[in-house]
Amino acid sequence: MxxxxxxxxxxxxxxxxxxxxxxxxxxxxxxxxxxxxxxxxxxxxxxxxxxxxxxxxxxxxxxxxxxxxxxxxxxxxxxxxxxxxxxxxxxxxxxxxxxxxxxxxxxxxxxxxxxxxxxxxxxxxxxxxxxxxxxxxxxxxxxxxxxxxxxxxxxxxxxxxxxxxxxxxxxxxxxxxxxxxxxxxxxxxxxxxxxxxxxxxxxxxxxxxxxxxxxxxxxxxxxxxxxxxxxxxxxxxxxxxxxxxxxxxxxxxxxxxxxxxxxxxxxxxxxxxxxxxxxxxxxxxxxxxxxxxxxxxxxxxxxxxxxxxxxxxDEPQEINGTIRLEGIETIELRNVSFAYDNSKKIIHDFNYEFEKGKIYCIVGDNGAGKSTLINVILGILVNYYSGEIYYNSIEIKELDMYYIRRKIIGVTEQEPKLVNDTIINNLIYGVEVYDYKTIDKLLKDLNVDIDKFHEGLNTKLNEASSNISGGEKLKIAIARTFLKDPDVIVLDEPTSALDVVSIEKLKSMLTALKKEKIILIVTHNQEFLNIADEVIDLNRISKKVECLV
Missing domain, CATH: 1.20.1560.10 (ABC transporter type 1, transmembrane domain)
Incomplete structure (x- = not known):
């Protein structure tokens, strides 16, 4: 029965x-x-x-x-x-x-x-x-x-x-x-x-x-x-x-x-x-x-x-609240700690406040917790951390982070995953409002030569995007993030597959955008540190974050 x-x-x-x-x-x-x-x-x-x-x-x-x-x-x-x-x-x-x-x-x-x-x-x-x-x-x-x-x-x-x-x-x-x-x-x-x-x-x-x-x-x-x-x-x-x-x-x-x-x-x-x-x-x-x-x-x-x-x-779902935000002014972390499998804490008593209008660069050695910190901030690890995270002074566990991440947060991962579909459908994936004029401008600004593809924007990407280079894949992912026009932009190692010209173009775009955004960049590249308002060096953090301005 x-x-x-x-x-x-x-x-x-x-x-x-x-x-x-x-x-x-x-x-x-x-x-x-x-x-x-x-x-x-x-x-x-x-x-x-x-x-x-x-x-x-x-x-x-x-x-x-x-x-x-x-x-x-x-x-x-x-x-x-x-x-x-x-x-x-x-x-x-x-x-x-x-x-x-x-x-x-x-x-x-x-x-x-x-x-x-x-x-x-x-x-x-x-x-x-x-x-x-x-x-x-x-x-x-x-x-x-x-x-x-x-x-x-x-x-x-x-x-x-x-x-x-x-x-x-x-x-x-x-x-x-x-x-x-x-x-x-x-x-x-x-x-x-x-x-x-x-x-x-x-x-x-x-x-x-x-x-x-x-x-x-x-x-x-x-x-x-x-x-x-x-x-x-x-x-x-x-x-x-x-x-x-x-x-x-x-x-x-x-x-x-x-x-x-x-x-x-x-x-x-x-x-x-x-x-x-x-x-x-x-x-x-x-x-x-x-x-x-x-x-x-x-x-x-x-x-x-x-x-x-x-x-x-019967596996319990992750915590997701009901409060929806239409804009993000600040993100504040108070005494946040995180560890995998009860091992040594990767993040320990982290305190920081991110404000709109600034570019923040997060640096540190491999394994220092850069990507983990990003995942904690975005609520991906909401079930596991200790401490408190506030968006606009509202605790993250009360927020509908599915809605917020879809609407007003844009993320480009270090190794972005593209769907097995056309280039245009990858660009607008999860983007509800867009126009082709903006898409063309973004691709041009990011130094993407769309004409090199046989069918242009309608070119279908193979499984695992094997018919485009790593740099092109990264640029498409960044363009999708910018097309979304989010309040928070997160870029995880955005220079890993970019040439010098593309890096300079990306820096200019971020500098122009920062007034209305909170921009978080995980990077090892000194070029991005030059445009940062604040640098968070995880190698120097013990119990309290140090900020290099």
Whole structure:
């Protein structure tokens, strides 16, 4: 029930399609019930009558039922795929949205490819389980009850002997339920690990080539495969034993129906047509009972996926307040400290106030905490630091930093990530108000020769932006930050891939912009220190920040 409650909002979102699916599913079910009954009556009528009208009537009925069945099957399957795909995608996006709002250190050590595959697979499993069974549970229960009633009216003795096998089916489920869950969970985890290793192999092709570590990579893949393969064999063994037990009971049922049914026909208690009806109906009842047994098995599979999704969704999201700012005048840090994994503090009792109209350069050796300080200031590490951070005298934990970072903070990272899209779409990514005249001017000011690209701004960037240089990638990222026209501009090592001319142009742009901005620059470049109003040297900080003006 908890799986149904978890998924229903994603499925019931498409009510009209769901109603169509349910309606035609019921039509198809009714046709499957009718066919054996009229077939049995047809056999008896043929044995009793030589009238060709019997043949014509039966043929017409079969043709009509066939047409209805084909139409119902088509509409049912079409709407099923439509609902299943949309619902699975909605659930997938729901989980991904939650994941993107988890504290940043949650992702430390997390394999993104493995996590993505896990979310996709588990979302598909739980949605498919609920959608496939939302009607089948009812129709299969009605099948058992309705067909048992008809069979009892035809021949109670044969029906009761066959019905005695049902408790054996139920016992099988309880015997195999736990082993199926344990082995199924283990298999899914090992599959994720294996495909994650394969993804690593593709992502690290260059490293593998440079070091010629083909042998080592194959060994890593073989090790992951062996673990997955052994897990698969353990799961297959349990699953096969379950299915074999199921087949054994089905065989016993066949023996009963042919032996007892044959005796009843010879004794005159059963017609051949009625025997055919009971035989067909009991096969359907066995199928329905088997459905409920397999429902237990598929429920265990779905439960595994549900539990894994819940593990992700139960992770608490990062702190994000509700107060929105439309402008930033000051950012103040009071006694701020931060450390990774309870190790030595990277930032210790940091006190500082950043004001609009100034350029601040943050310097220090590698590992001094420059980028970490930026992440703390921007609220990326909001769950982990101690002390207080104020934007316009409002504590950061009360602020809607998602809104603020989107609207009035612009950041260019040291190694900017561009999306696999056109240059223009990368420039306007996350930018709500822009015009092409401003874009052209920014690119010109940053010394970007857009004409060198075959399709200009519409040139599509390859995966990992491999068809542009590091400098061009950095300039596009900086242009996007400036196009946003934020109150706070953050540049992390902006000269790492820029030539001398581009650096000079960038300095001029920052100097011209600073009056209405708070500009934070992480840099080792002396050129930027020359335009800084204040320099924060993290190498000199012990408990209190020193400012070099």
């Amino acid at each position: 908890k799986i149904f409650n978890f998924v229903k909002k994603f499925i019931f979102k498409y009510k009209s399609s769901l109603i169509v699916f349910l309606f035609f599913s019921i039509i198809g079910w009714l046709m499957s019930i009718i066919v054996p009954y009229i077939t049995g009556n047809y056999i008896d009528l043929l044995l009793q009558s030589k009238d060709f009208k019997v043949i014509y009537d039966f043929t017409a009925k079969i043709v009509l039922i066939g047409i209805i069945t084909i139409i119902s099957s088509f509409v049912m399957n079409y709407t099923y795929v439509k609902i299943q795909t949309k619902s699975m995608t909605d659930l997938n996006f729901y989980v991904l949205d939650h994941v993107t709002k988890l504290p940043i250190l949650y992702f430390k050590g997390v394999d993104s490819a493995c996590l993505n595959q896990r979310i996709n697979f588990d979302s598909n499993t739980v949605v498919s389980f609920v959608l496939a069974n939302v009607l089948d549970i009812l129709t299969n229960a009605l099948t058992i009850i309705f067909l048992a009633y008809i069979s009892m009216r035809i021949n109670a003795k044969l029906t009761l002997e066959l019905m005695a096998l049902i408790p054996l089916y139920i016992l099988l489920y309880f015997v195999f339920r736990k082993p199926l869950y344990i082995r199924g969970y283990e298999l899914k985890e090992k599959q994720n690990e294996f495909f994650s290793k394969m993804n690593d192999n593709l992502q690290n092709v260059k490293v593998i080539k440079l070091n010629a570590t083909f042998k080592e990579e194959r060994a890593r893949l073989n090790s992951a495969f062996e673990k997955m393969f052994n897990s698969l064999l353990r799961y297959t063994k349990v699953s096969y034993l379950f299915n074999s037990s199921n087949s054994m009971v089905t065989t016993i049922a066949r023996v009963i129906i042919f032996f007892v049914g044959g005796m009843e026909i010879i004794n005159g208690n059963l017609t051949i047509g009625d025997f055919t009806i009971i035989s067909s109906y009991f096969s359907m009842m066995i199928g329905s009972v088997g459905y409920f047994l397999n429902l237990g098995k598929s429920y265990q599979d779905a439960l595994i996926s549900y539990d894994r999704l819940r593990q992700i969704l």
